[in-house]
Amino acid sequence: MKIGVLGAGSMGAGIAQVAATSKHQVVLFDANQEAIDKAFTSLNKIFNRLVEKEKYTRQEADEILARIQPISKLQGFSDCDLVIEAIIENLEIKKSVFKQLDELCKSDCILATNTSSLSVSAIAGACSKPHRVIGIHFFNPAPLMPLVEIIPAIQTAEQTVSASKDLIDSWGKRTVIAKDTPGFIVNRVARPFYGEALRIYEEGIADFATIDWALKELGGFRMGPFTLMDFIGNDVNYAVTESVFEAFYYDPRYKPSFTQKRHAEAGWLGRKTKRGYYDYADGAELPEPNTDKALGEEIVWRVLVMLINEAADALFLNIANRDDIDTAMTKGVNYPKGLLKWADEIGIAKCVNKLDELHDTYREDRYRCSLQLRRMVMKGQTFYS
Numbered sequence: 001m002k003i004g005v006l007g008a009g010s011m012g013a014g015i016a017q018v019a020a021t022s023k024h025q026v027v028l029f030d031a032n033q034e035a036i037d038k039a040f041t042s043l044n045k046i047f048n049r050l051v052e053k054e055k056y057t058r059q060e061a062d063e064i065l066a067r068i069q070p071i072s073k074l075q076g077f078s079d080c081d082l083v084i085e086a087i088i089e090n091l092e093i094k095k096s097v098f099k100q101l102d103e104l105c106k107s108d109c110i111l112a113t114n115t116s117s118l119s120v121s122a123i124a125g126a127c128s129k130p131h132r133v134i135g136i137h138f139f140n141p142a143p144l145m146p147l148v149e150i151i152p153a154i155q156t157a158e159q160t161v162s163a164s165k166d167l168i169d170s171w172g173k174r175t176v177i178a179k180d181t182p183g184f185i186v187n188r189v190a191r192p193f194y195g196e197a198l199r200i201y202e203e204g205i206a207d208f209a210t211i212d213w214a215l216k217e218l219g220g221f222r223m224g225p226f227t228l229m230d231f232i233g234n235d236v237n238y239a240v241t242e243s244v245f246e247a248f249y250y251d252p253r254y255k256p257s258f259t260q261k262r263h264a265e266a267g268w269l270g271r272k273t274k275r276g277y278y279d280y281a282d283g284a285e286l287p288e289p290n291t292d293k294a295l296g297e298e299i300v301w302r303v304l305v306m307l308i309n310e311a312a313d314a315l316f317l318n319i320a321n322r323d324d325i326d327t328a329m330t331k332g333v334n335y336p337k338g339l340l341k342w343a344d345e346i347g348i349a350k351c352v353n354k355l356d357e358l359h360d361t362y363r364e365d366r367y368r369c370s371l372q373l374r375r376m377v378m379k380g381q382t383f384y385s
């Protein structure tokens with residue numbers, strides 16, 4: 001199969017690498033020649049390092065690199081079997097590009113978008129053959145992250161879904177199927193990890209370092225939320241939160257935080273600007289957390305129960321099935337356990353009681369318990385048995 005990759009930025013270059021490593025011929029296009037040059041420089045560096053580490057022989061690395069060819073016109077995609085688009089996150093631009101791809105690609109070529117937040121159905125709606133349009137959402141960096149969300153638009157044919165899933169599975173990725181709704185699985189279910197941590201900080205319950213310490217050391221998450229937001233960039237993470245909030249018709253559960261907005265506005269974006277929630281200037285020291293265990297456990301419990309509620313609600317609304325929701329969070333964002341499995345271990349009734357306690361205390365819709373959890377308690381059910 002010949003694969004086209006449209007957009008040679010960080011995601012496009014990574015996807016091209018994954019496809020070429022899986023022995024496909026790949027053609028790579030970008031509107032900006034500099035982006036193509038940068039992608040090839042970076043791919044060469046990556047493969048030099050992989051050869052040094054003896055992951056590939058020089059010959060194997062050269063063969064993979066030779067399979068990726070730059071093209072200077074969209075027409076170069078005309079004999080591709082799959083084109084994956086990874087250009088700027090803008091619906092109007094994506095629709096216009098898909099309209100062109102729809103006209104010039106073979107009639108059985110699958111057209112995929114790597115969008116993180118836009119409606120796949122809206123993109124498919126720009127095409128005359130929308131049944132072959134689908135979301136194939138890689139995580140960053142694409143060659144390293146195992147998870148890929150497959151998102152059928154409401155117009156997508158079953159054949160397009162199974163062919164896309166089989167192909168991406170054959171690349172050694174772990175695919176999950178998600179409904180075409182804002183944030184798909186990961187970017188929806190993970191929102192409270194950031195949002196509730198920011199809320200706990202804003203209420204003055206604990207500082208950034210203490211919240212990070214609690215979730216990492218007591219909760220078992222790979223990174224605390226503030227450290228993670230500093231990695232992702234407060235501009236990027238805030239933009240995703242804001243777009244998910246709008247897309248959910250301003251559901252208070254997804255409300256963005258002024259603390260993060262101010263950090264983004266101030267240019268305190270995180271590691272990339274050497275200042276975010278923490279100071280990363282040379283010689284700067286990270287603040288010490290308050291390691292009070294009771295406080296730490298309360299922080300973990302509040303964030304975790306909000307994550308469990310979000311995962312349960314995603315199941316309730318048929319965004320994905322149980323296994324895919326748990327796999328998405330462990331393989332896409334390295335959570336220590338699937339959230340639904342975690343809920344079983346804690347006890348569903350205990351989760352419902354905590355959510356009701358938060359709801360009664362705050363009287364905010366943000367803390368409403370998913371009907372999924374409440375019904376399970378009434379019926380004495382668990383997620384896994």
Ligand SMILES: NC(=O)c1ccc[n+]([C@@H]2O[C@H](COP(=O)([O-])OP(=O)(O)OC[C@H]3O[C@@H](n4cnc5c(N)ncnc54)[C@H](O)[C@@H]3O)[C@@H](O)[C@H]2O)c1
Pocket residue numbers: 006007008009010011012029030031032035085086087088089090093097114115116117137138139140
């Ligand atoms: N960065 C991430 O963490 C991440 C993760 C998953 C999905 N995504 C999604 O992947 C897509 C690309 O993200 P990225 O981080 O690689 O962006 P990027 O800015 O690194 O790269 C985008 C590239 O697209 C090119 N481009 C823009 N408009 C174009 C057009 N009309 N035709 C051809 N090329 C065009 C740009 O020149 C640029 O090289 C977005 O939809 C984004 O939401 C990003």
